[in-house]
Amino acid sequence: MIPPPLALPLLSLLTGLLLFFPPGAVASGTRNFQFFAPPTEGTLPNGPLGRLIRQGELIFIHTGQFAHRYVGNDLTCESCHLDRGIKPYSAPLWGAYGIYPRYRKKNHTVSTLEERIQGCFRFSLNGTPPPLGGRTMKALLAYSFWVSRGAPVGLYLKGQGLRHMSKPAEPPSRLRGKRVFESRCSLCHGLDGQGTQADNNQVAFPPVWGPRSFNKGAGFYNVGKLAGFIKMNMPLSKGQTLSDQQAWDVAAYIDSQPRPEDPRKAGGKHS
């Protein structure tokens, strides 16, 4: 037993410690429990599945290199799905995996996840969709599965998709957007929006308009969606530092710039 004269100081010391280090903080370390997060990395299964997942991850990061046949511009999967498809509010894979098949207004049909991924290639990557059941598609599906382990099926999770932006106070203005872009985005994306190259001539920061960027069929050609992405993620590591109005303005500016046509309209016929 603790002798009575020592009990009070000890108790106060303990409560003090608890106040400074709440048990949750100690236990979680760096984990942010606000959002779903896949189980820790580095535990890929051995064998064919592990190899397929790893290949999917490589395609995800270096899309132009590992799936070059299907890519028509300078973007990669990671250009929009940050942190290899894990970061909340940048359309994380774990947010999408459980909610497909899904009815989509974009093409008025029920899409499977594979068809959704084909859409990414066709519009955001301005390329050709990888065939269903092909190696590229299988690898991307395997990787999506891997980072979605433990996520519930059929539920919309917090942080899935992009942040929904309610209409701004003033209608988005390209002119104000141009000023925001030039002061806060041009360091990486360039005053002309054409991105930056690494010294080994690989793409360092992606072009946000022009011939090597996403086409007019992409989700980001929708000003509200692009604003939601910018608001939560841009400038990189400084998400939520632009006001809602600034995010709308800069998205309106970016989407007013020239870019490849929507492939569904370019030829004037369906494909």
Added chain:
Amino acid sequence: MTGPPQTTFPSVRRSLAMGLMLLAFALIPAKAASADNEGAMISWGHTIAMQGNGLPGNTACAECHRINGGGMPSVGIPRIAGQTETYIYREIRGVQKGTRFSPYMDRIVLNLSKRDIHAVALYYSTVRTPKLHDPAEFDPSLATLGRRIAHRGLWERNIPACIICHGQDGRGIPPNFPYIAGQSKTYLLGQLFSFAVIKRKDDPEGLMRGIASRLTNREIKAVAQYFASLEPPVYGPIPVKNRPDRLRLIPHKETPSP
């Protein structure tokens, strides 16, 4: 009736011709001089690096950074050999203005003119030197963590992978994002702490201040050690696409005329 035009017309033509000739004379030497000029600037930069520019307080850069730009790993003087001209220029200006925290260098660069800074930046961007020995101890227990932060970041705290901006293996994305591979551990530690406590505040957008202040001390040590263990890059020509005027980092007025 025909008088005035006849008198003015030839004079206008003559002055136009004179103007064109003057323009041509002005242009031809300027063209020829630009390559010459660069050579002269580099040699002026070399002089400053060797003995200072002759004004009070301005001692030789080489005393700390060495004449080949290798720095002094033991006390954390950075390696500047082959760092881009734009970047070195900007950092010296930052020290002058006090946005880049450097308690020793601020007095030394006080008397450098913009032209001197361009010259010395140009000189150090052209020199090459191998990586010097870094006596800082290597803690193997931090190796995995350092590698992870460098390649994956800690996104749950909004810390992107270092290599997104500092390039593959920390080789930088010239001209705005410097290489950090092969810098000494002492230097990298010093800068990260300096950003974290907001003493150094010349980073565009406050990107590094934000990132460094969200890293723990252990993570800072790990990531500094990781990049110190890599080999510094040797740049070829900088991609045409990355012209400094496109990627506005230093004020447009201060970019050197080509």
